[in-house]
Amino acid sequence: MREVYLVGAAQSDYGSFPDESYRSLFSTAFEGAVDSVDGDLDRERIDEAYIGTLGVGGRQLGLPGPAVTEHVGLDGASCTRVENACAASGVALRQAALAIRSGVADVALAGGVEVMTDMSGEQTRYWLGVSGETEWERMAGTTFAGVYAQMADAHMAEYGTTREQLSRVAVKNHANGAKNPHAHLGFECSLDQAMEGSTVADPLNLYDCCPTSDGASAVILTSREVAEELTDEPIRLSGTGQASGRVGLFQRPTITGIPATTEAAEQAYEEADVGPEDVDFAEVHDCFSIAELLAYEDLGFCEKGEAGPYVESGATEPDGERPVNLSGGLKSKGHPIGATGGGQAVEVFKQLRGEAGDRQVDGLERGLTHNVGGSGGAVVVGVYERGWA
Template sequence: MRKVSIIGAGMTKFGERWDKGIPELIAEAGVRALVDANLSGEEIQAVYGGTMAAGRLVGQEHIGALLADAMGLNPLPSVRVEAACASGGVALRQAYLSVASGMYDIVVVGGVEKMTDVSTGDATIALAGAGDIEWEFFSGATFPALYALIARRHMTEFGTTEEQLAAVAVKNHENGSHNEFAQFQNKITIDQVLNSKPIADPLKILDCSPITDGAAAVVLASSDIAKKYTDTPIEIIGSAQASDTLALHDRESLTSLKAARVAAENAYKQAKVTPKDINLAEVHDCFTIAEVLAIEDLGFFPKGKGGIATLEGETALNSKISINTSGGLKACGHPVGATGVKQAAEITWQLRGEAGKRQVDNATIGLTHNIGGSGATAVVHIMKRAD
């Protein structure tokens, strides 16, 4: 296996992009990544794209071809990857494998979702497809409801409080306020979260990531040629993915995502690092409780201590470990297929030292954690600034 590095990254502003469709969004992010990597385009050999529900949200399938076309990269082979909200992360991993295997030297990975063309109710239904349609959605389960079921168990088993969950949102909005690409750049308070509209008890609207339009892209190259294009290649030193039951109720435990634990373990093993070595992580906080599970499953905090650690500020920028410096899914926004790629872009900028006001001091090793559905897919990447 060859070593693989990220040599360029780009993203669109996340948010309600009323004036842009999928082709415009992906082209905007793709061009920025190519410019960032100092590429003209001819060097690229393949395109990978993550998108979850274009068919339901805008009626468009055949996204692979669309991506290559929109970015002006025909006739390159182009593959669309779907793994619900982990589509972007899994696309990144497929692209990584294609370069690591020696098949390609340089590839581009994009992620995109256009979510605001439909009503919130219809978007909710499209997202429900990430869970088990036949045995969860049939009974009236929405995504917030599934994570609410997780939250209730976590609160019961470990004494996690609604205030601790709210602290996740407060911290991510704080980080998002320093990110020009973030959907929400406003700061919020714990009281605001606690008093916001109930969605699926105990989760309130400010515990939930928003419905977002957006795209992100990164360019991968074999590490041995990466320096030709950038002074600061970011090497992917660990890449792992795992699966679990589609339905939440089929899991042995609700308070930990087994797929995330397995993926993390394998990624750490490949990267030859431990959780202590990680300076910062972009984790999948589709709901506040999801970030609590993430920082426990990744080994940053003991099981059951993620909530209190967050409330005590241990995950804030430049604290014990900086979690979701981009603002996370909560504040930066969650265009589902783009999220996994955006996480990689954020880590790239952080490890290069280009993150401005939200820069983590001495950032050397970063991690991305991207979850599909209620935990049926988990993909973890570990990245390091090449020496």
């Protein structure tokens, strides 16, 4: 199987940008990714592009992929829009890797974009709801926060996870995001604040929920041959995995974990020939605080049921044994749905290359990204390492 390398990666700011469009945001991310390549990359060499977007707001529901790549001058190259709800650009990145492995492409672009903040709260709830199960969840009145609230409730009941443990996720990720100039909610919050937020869907409060954001991300992947031309600091995508699960929470064998995460992680670890103990840091899908705790367990960072004590121990703080969401995560950096998975890879790329500014953690050799679609209907996991294979 051909090796795959990341040679460039960038994101736009995440936030609320009334003067930007989905095209201009994507352009910012794409130009940043091209500029981040050590050597000179002729953009004409991009053979294949994959764009992840949910198409919130219905701007360009058909062909949104070609609509953003043509805007940056790539109108000749094959471009495919992929979508698995909030895992859209995580999936785009994996498809770009498969295109390189297949031999069809030597240089591939994986990007993502979403504009979400120019709608009413009611419209936003509709568009978030479409990532849940339609007939028996959304149309029965369950909000997306409500779905994760059920998981939180069950985890608290089964394993004794506490209100404070949930809030520690928010406090940690806000502290990280406060050091990220691209973050949507780039401010710190205290444990008291996080514990006393107004209720969104009991037991989840405002500080348990990520914001809805505008933003874009772009990652440039190449074969080993092309990577050798372009850089002396290669970041290898050493493993990827993807799995699906029942779209509706009520149809899963368990709601205190996400089976598709476990399956996708097993594939990625096997391909990379590593285990969870070998992962130095991770960007995980913390759309809600409980989602980060479930990820610790499903990715194998701690034992089942132990995620609460694990976050409390400080293990996932920047100075802990395995920092998680150094970027601020979805919680603080923000969650422009289609851009999120690609944005996770941007942070891993920057940390592994020592380019993460104030939030840089030294000595990181291997990172992981974990991107969830819906409440677990699709999950994609990637493992990234410094250096040539």
